[in-house]
Amino acid sequence: GAGVSQSPRYKVAKRGQDVALRCDPISGHVSLFWYQQALGQGPEFLTYFQNEAQLDKSGLPSDRFFAERPEGSVSTLKIQRTQQEDSAVYLCASSLVVDEQFFGPGTRLTVL
Amino acid sequence: KQEVTQIPAALSVPEGENLVLNCSFTDSAIYNLQWFRQDPGKGLTSLLLIQSSQREQTSGRLNASLDKSSGRSTLYIAASQPGDSATYLCAALNSGNTPLVFGKGTRLSVIA
Numbered sequence: 001g002a003g004v005s006q007s008p009r010y011k012v013a014k015r016g017q018d019v020a021l022r023c024d025p026i027s028g029h030v031s032l033f034w035y036q037q038a039l040g041q042g043p044e045f046l047t048y049f050q051n052e053a054q055l056d057k058s059g060l061p062s063d064r065f066f067a068e069r070p071e072g073s074v075s076t077l078k079i080q081r082t083q084q085e086d087s088a089v090y091l092c093a094s095s096l097v098v099d100e101q102f103f104g105p106g107t108r109l110t111v112l
Numbered sequence: 113k114q115e116v117t118q119i120p121a122a123l124s125v126p127e128g129e130n131l132v133l134n135c136s137f138t139d140s141a142i143y144n145l146q147w148f149r150q151d152p153g154k155g156l157t158s159l160l161l162i163q164s165s166q167r168e169q170t171s172g173r174l175n176a177s178l179d180k181s182s183g184r185s186t187l188y189i190a191a192s193q194p195g196d197s198a199t200y201l202c203a204a205l206n207s208g209n210t211p212l213v214f215g216k217g218t219r220l221s222v223i224a
Contacts, residue, residue, distance in 0.1 A: 006155075033211055042116075042201055042214030043156070059211070091155060093212075100146065101205075101212060105155040 025094030
């Protein structure tokens, strides 16, 4: 079956613009995670959903970051008033409730 | 708070050599540990997942071991090939509804 998909794959934004990143998890996967990966670093946790409920958002770096999963499937990560330090690869992963996490290809965000 | 460390940060070996990548974690109360491969500009591909009750997992030329008491995992790659060149990441999961905690990765180059 289809894996986790993310769009867009690449996004260039001018500083101050708002961006929206989309994640389509594997069908039937209850859990969805967002991670941020800076260049040369391992991914770091941003937020976690179980179905439509956002159970943990402790990793969001500022109130400019907002995530939603209104119907318990597709998720959107929104970044308002982007800054240069937001430049990174944003990875989405999904899993059954307690299981192996499967990752999408990521969205590479560059803020100029 | 779980912390994951990977040594070395980079490794270059000639084709055909057997090699070991190291991963250490500070909190031994893990649920499972995953090894991932990441090619440049790509997402994460899961290689092996070791449950906390297991000592090792094997897939083809890859073997991953887990020693919870010492807080260590190793990824053994036999008869390395140029196609194995990538960054290898390990990640610990502390419980079912928590995010993965990643190391910074080991960048492997296999020279033909």
